[in-house]
Amino acid sequence: MVSRAATRPGRSPSDAGWLFEAYRVADASTVGAGWQRLVLDAPALATRAAPGQFMLVGSAAFSPRASGPDYLKHPFFFASISPEAGQVSIVFDRSAPFAWEMADWATGTEVECIGPLGKGFPVTAEPAAAPLVLIGSGYGVAALAAALAGLHHDRPVALFSVGAPPVSPDPGLLGVTSRITCHVAGTLEQAWREAAEAMPGAEVWAAGPQDFTQEVAGRALGEGRRCLVTVEAPIACGVGACLGCTSAGDGTWRTCREGPVVPAEWLKGVKRP
Amino acid sequence: MTVDTQISIGNLRCKNPVWVAAGTFLYGREYGRRLPLEELGAICTKGTSLEPWDGVQGIRIAETPAGMLNAIGLQNWGIDAYLERNVAWLREQNATIVVNIVGKTVDEYAAVAAKLSPRDADAIEVNISCPNVSEGGVFFGTDLRMTEKVVDAVRKATSLPVIVKLAPNTHGLAEFAKAAEAYGADALSVANCIPGMAIDIRRRKAVMGTPAGSGGLSGPAVKPIILKMVWDVTAAVRIPVIGVGGVVSWQDAVEYLMAGASAVQVGSALFRNPNAPWDVAQGLEQFMRDEGVSSIGELIGAARP
Numbered sequence: 012m013v014s015r016a017a018t019r020p021g022r023s024p025s026d027a028g029w030l031f032e033a034y035r036v037a038d039a040s041t042v043g044a045g046w047q048r049l050v051l052d053a054p055a056l057a058t059r060a061a062p063g064q065f066m067l068v069g070s071a072a073f074s075p076r077a078s079g080p081d082y083l084k085h086p087f088f089f090a091s092i093s094p095e096a097g098q099v100s101i102v103f104d105r106s107a108p109f110a111w112e113m114a115d116w117a118t119g120t121e122v123e124c125i126g127p128l129g130k131g132f133p134v135t136a137e138p139a140a141a142p143l144v145l146i147g148s149g150y151g152v153a154a155l156a157a158a159l160a161g162l163h164h165d166r167p168v169a170l171f172s173v174g175a176p177p178v179s180p181d182p183g184l185l186g187v188t189s190r191i192t193c194h195v196a197g198t199l200e201q202a203w204r205e206a207a208e209a210m211p212g213a214e215v216w217a218a219g220p221q222d223f224t225q226e227v228a229g230r231a232l233g234e235g236r237r238c239l240v241t242v243e244a245p246i247a248c249g250v251g252a253c254l255g256c257t258s259a260g261d262g263t264w265r266t267c268r269e270g271p272v273v274p275a276e277w278l279k280g281v282k283r284p
Numbered sequence: 285m286t287v288d289t290q291i292s293i294g295n296l297r298c299k300n301p302v303w304v305a306a307g308t309f310l311y312g313r314e315y316g317r318r319l320p321l322e323e324l325g326a327i328c329t330k331g332t333s334l335e336p337w338d339g340v341q342g343i344r345i346a347e348t349p350a351g352m353l354n355a356i357g358l359q360n361w362g363i364d365a366y367l368e369r370n371v372a373w374l375r376e377q378n379a380t381i382v383v384n385i386v387g388k389t390v391d392e393y394a395a396v397a398a399k400l401s402p403r404d405a406d407a408i409e410v411n412i413s414c415p416n417v418s419e420g421g422v423f424f425g426t427d428l429r430m431t432e433k434v435v436d437a438v439r440k441a442t443s444l445p446v447i448v449k450l451a452p453n454t455h456g457l458a459e460f461a462k463a464a465e466a467y468g469a470d471a472l473s474v475a476n477c478i479p480g481m482a483i484d485i486r487r488r489k490a491v492m493g494t495p496a497g498s499g500g501l502s503g504p505a506v507k508p509i510i511l512k513m514v515w516d517v518t519a520a521v522r523i524p525v526i527g528v529g530g531v532v533s534w535q536d537a538v539e540y541l542m543a544g545a546s547a548v549q550v551g552s553a554l555f556r557n558p559n560a561p562w563d564v565a566q567g568l569e570q571f572m573r574d575e576g577v578s579s580i581g582e583l584i585g586a587a588r589p
């Protein structure tokens with residue numbers, strides 16, 4: 012952990028709740044089909060991040076290019092959080108427009124991060140015994156894998172990836188308890204049916220692109236299930252200061268502050284551009 | 285050597301010429317809990333209206349080469365919410381407070397200004413230049429007669445220093461600057477975001493959520509354009525000018541000062557670097573030491589013939 016960002020003397024970082032620091036890429040690898048995983052040495056961040064929260068990631072120096080977006084940092088869910096190792100990881104689609112620079116970051120690259128940001132999944136606050144279904148698509152599966160790792164170990168959990176998962180949940184975890192199962196489903200319809208059979212009436216947490224989480228929210232509400240989902244919006248500041256990520260459904264929220272994990276009820280009446 | 289970084293804008297005394305720009309800093313808490321607001325020259329609040337405004341429904345942010353588009357549409361909770369929730373906290377931080385105000389009518393601008401006592405604000409910045417609302421905002425800033433009316437009404441409604449934030453998309457910016465000065469402005473902010481747009485080529489539609497599909501461009505991409513406007517406007521008026529647009533580093537701030545600005549505002553650079561305004565203030569002070577400059581006054585307009 013080095014650089015300008017870290018050395019600026021400030022108040023106690025807890026005043027803001029988030030850190031602005033530079034981290035070293037400890038490992039960069041292509042995982043799954045077209046997904047890139049970055050592990051960062053980020054000890055202070057790893058002790059305060061929660062699954063479902065996110066961070067903004069960008070190059071330490073402004074690197075302009077002749078064409079295309081290059082100005083902002085970009086938001087990523089934590090795909091893993093390890094206070095013991097002092098590391099966090101993210102995964103992203105190598106072909107996404109924001110990845111023009113990130114896809115080439117290798118071990119040793121220094122990057123700047125702002126985080127942890129927003130509200131995550133209530134992993135430790137939740138009752139240990141209640142059954143839980145996690146349904147993710149794309150990058151959402153990575154966020155749910157982080158949630159899975161943070162849950163009470165005796166909680167019965169079924170994790171569904173709709174489509175190929177970018178990362179598999181930590182295999183070590185699956186050995187902790189026989190009450191955790193992981194599944195890959197072709198469609199949401201299929202995942203929903205299997206989940207209903209395996210764990211009728213379970214609470215649902217969903218993560219991924221908003222078209223996907225919105226559909227999960229609709230199904231869960233229809234069946235009267237408790238449900239938390241992630242929401243998306245273009246993010247500029249990430250800390251609640253610019254009102255660039257405001258969304259409206261049943262109420263109005265800043266995706267970066269009151270989200271990105273919100274109760275399914277909030278999505279009632281939400282309009283997607 | 286000791287350097288004096290203080291500046292005056294009308295009756296407003298600021299510790300240094302580095303402010304934060306309206307709308308990128310809300311009412312200070314998000315960034316100001318982390319680093320001390322009292323170290324900045326001033327903070328400009330989010331544009332604030334008489335009643336709460338919802339803002340734009342739909343996409344509000346798009347990243348562009350060396351910049352970004354925004355279409356927030358001046359979402360805010362209204363002036364009463366500002367007075368109830370934010371003033372006390374900002375005062376505790378010893379922040380120098382510039383309240384950025386907006387309205388849909390001349391009377392609304394005046395009414396918001398009238399609600400601000402010297403306890404609630406150290407100055408008022410009149411935003412007649414927001415490109416993202418259909419009523420108010422830039423409608424006032426691109427019509428000379430309306431500019432005069434708004435400035436006149438706000439001037440009569442308050443004893444606080446009045447700063448008028450000009451629109452960059454007018455012909456004859458100097459005329460607008462002179463009009464604001466003639467009707468009692470104490471200073472000018474030059475300038476607001478430049479109208480721009482982006483197209484989603486897969487969906488074949490404009491990205492931004494405003495009815496016109498446009499937004500306001502800010503960031504390094506606008507700096508050379510706004511720098512020239514500052515150069516031109518400072519030649520046209522006697523009142524101080526504040527440079528706003530694409531300040532990312534202390535070097536940018538020095539350029540604005542040398543072009544004639546008395547202060548600068550740092551906006552979207554915060555999103556990349558939440559330390560940006562503090563870094564700019566520190567870098568500027570170091571530059572003064574390195575160059576043997578003892579007061580900001582020596583830098584203001586230094587590049588002008």
Ligand SMILES: Cc1cc2nc3c(=O)[nH]c(=O)nc-3n(C[C@H](O)[C@H](O)[C@H](O)COP(=O)(O)O)c2cc1C
Nearest residue numbers: 253305306307331354411476502503529530551552
């Ligand atoms: C997200 C966002 C919101 C803004 N909201 C306001 C506002 O409420 N009132 C205003 O006068 N200007 C507003 N602006 C304009 C900025 O104050 C500033 O003029 C502009 O961003 C250029 O500075 P920059 O290049 O440093 O960002 C906003 C800009 C951004 C990026």
Ligand code: FES
Nearest residue numbers: 247249251254267
């Ligand atoms: S991204 Fe700025 S308020 Fe959420």
